[in-house]
Amino acid sequence: DGGITQSPKYLFRKEGQNVTLSCEQNLNHDAMYWYRQDPGQGLRLIYYSQIVNDFQKGDIAEGYSVSREKKESFPLTVTSAQKNPTAFYLCASSIVGQANEKLFFGSGTQLSVL
């Protein structure tokens, strides 16, 4: 079955530590996205990528970094500069990253601070 796989499902970060969230898709989609979800709030865009080796900042990119070395992979690193990292992180993809396309989501990673 095609889809988006996020791992791990739960992740704990210590003070001053960088952590990396994995996102892999086998849908052959060009565009990939990272969203952050906080309780009672909508999804906020962190980074997006429309093509391999290229990505752009979203609305809340500070304290995060990404790479897009392969079409199927879009890992997100939460750096120590992100002072409030506790949230549910969702990876998504779409076919070509054009307007009006629907998004396909992974099942998410819950990140907590120890």
Add this chain to the structure above:
Amino acid sequence: GDSVTQMEGPVTLSEEAFLTINCTYTATGYPSLFWYVQYPGEGLQLLLKATKADDKGSNKGFEATYRKETTSFHLEKGSVQVSDSAVYFCALSGTGGFKTIFGAGTRLFVKA
């Protein structure tokens, strides 16, 4: 900037009750409108969409009509089931680049 406003939850209904979740938007141009659903511990999945004024999106008994005059896209279902318990997100895209803008989500509880 563009935005989406949904009614606050949680919404608690008994099985077979009628559901309405209100959604209004502010946008330049002519966005596409979406409803996504999120079941506990999972990502979002598309429930329905409408791409132009007066279009009606429908799926699994849920419906929503794109109303340009009232800038609304309210979600309705005639008879809810316990399995409909989830968080519902209204969203828009297509007004500036390809970014999708989400509302805050409305949690629905359906009691047996």
